[in-house]
Amino acid sequence: MEKILIVEDDNNINQMIYETLSNEGYNCTSAFSGTEALLHAGSCQFGLIILDLMLPGLPGDEVLKSIRKNSNVPVIVLSAKDELDTKVDLLTLGANDYMVKPFELKELKARVLVQLRDNKMDNKDNMIMEFNNLKYDMQKKQVSINGKNIPFTVHELKIIELLLRHPGQVFSKNEIYEYAWDDYYIGEDKTINVHISNIRQKIKKVTDIEYIETVWGLGFKLATV
Amino acid sequence: MEKILIVEDDNNINQMIYETLSNEGYNCTSAFSGTEALLHAGSCQFGLIILDLMLPGLPGDEVLKSIRKNSNVPVIVLSAKDELDTKVDLLTLGANDYMVKPFELKELKARVLVQLRDNKMDNKDNMIMEFNNLKYDMQKKQVSINGKNIPFTVHELKIIELLLRHPGQVFSKNEIYEYAWDDYYIGEDKTINVHISNIRQKIKKVTDIEYIETVWGLGFKLATV
């Protein structure tokens, strides 16, 4: 089920889009300001973003610019009739499509479909997860902190991915094992500990920040400071 | 210089578009009926087609359907305000974008730009992909590094093409096989390894740069550093 982020400060319009797309089977999330949008977009889990231009907090074009820094998720921009100049720039800049308000919901549905279809071909897994300067480009299987790449092995990446998906949440060794190895946990096992240790060492070469925190008796989590 | 086909029966509108896009530096061709459009499109030399819906000879949606049978050249559909239902179908069918008449030329230019930009990667015809001094002329099926030609075989070329299309992205042997052989992967197989090895050896004769990077347990990617 594709996830769609709806960024629109007008409550009515936001809800209207939300209901329409939810009825189409999409998993929608609403945001009502530019800053809120960035918070959501940061975790980079969306297959499509619908973005209004006039937003409190941070204007839509700034939001778009920021999103484009580390993602090419398709973005459909919404705008009022009198903002044509900006719109043109937006298209050349990085928006994938735009619609002039008021628009018909039928049209919206069609455009959403087009963007998701187009995107499916090119971006297999174009997700860049980010947390506190730690970026994980899932396409390139590349983790970097402050821009410095760190070579991780497959299992290490999987562990990082799990923690990154739910910052702050504690995962037991059992859970980590089953996620990263996609297999049942064979009890008594120090394997996870070694891997966590290795991950920490690799990170230490690049930064002093402790990303992985131990929760005694329970497991590990991404430190949320 | 990109070639654009303009299919529009209204002489004025056709000319207007023609002049606008010509001024932008595009190489335009005008067609005034659906059948004429197909004649032009058949030769498949266009980087973009602008297609009106109401056409003598053959309606625009039929033209689009016909074009899509053997090409995925980007198509921007033009339509009058009252044809929304059809439009929606068009988008889901195969049009890349559409505009409602009357439209502003500024907007047209922007949308043309978007389509051509998006397509540049996908348009096989007359494409030269380049990455870090490695050039791949898809027409000539010729790869060169720093101007020195390297003779690659069909499968080798396909592998290079896949990697070149998405620099940095990791592809599993499975994915590589299915792309380059256009067939299902029969599991346990060292074929890909041998081919990768052969590609590397050929490259090594010309440069010391390692273009293909191994990602242990996952696959291969074009080295982006």
Next chain:
DNA sequence: AATTTCTTTAACTTTTCTTTAAACTTTTTT
């Protein structure tokens, strides 16, 4: 039909990653 070229298979080597084991440290419990 013969020759050349390309692809695949197979045997072997090398590299890299994973796990085990053991010594050590920290935290919790008694």
Next chain:
DNA sequence: AAAAAAGTTTAAAGAAAAGTTAAAGAAATT
């Protein structure tokens, strides 16, 4: 405060994946 439990680290053995080479098998060319 000592013992037990849980976690950390290091090194080494083991396993898995990738690399290489040569030869056999297919395709394509001549």
